[in-house]
Amino acid sequence: MATARIIVHPPLGTGGRRVTVRGRILGLAYSxxxxxxxxxxxxxxxxxxxxxxxxxxxxxxxxxxxxxxx
Known part of the structure; x- marks a missing residue:
């Protein structure tokens, strides 16, 4: 696989990290x-x-x- 499928984006100023798979937002993770x-x-x-x-x-x-x- 050339690139990761799952991206855990930088922490937001309010906490939590956006999670995407192939550009589709799955949600905001806090753990x-x-x-x-x-x-x-x-x-x-x-x-x-x-x-x-x-x-x-x-x-x-x-x-x-x-x-x-x-």
Missing amino acids: DGDVLEFLRRAGLPDTEELLDNPSWVKWRGGRPHHYEAA
């Missing part, structure tokens, strides 16, 4: 559990190991797994 639930609903693998796999998930801005306000 890894939220991201996993979005993936499950989208029919994608929802294992925690997936979140640290750069061929699947790209964390933009901020630290991975960090959801607090920027």
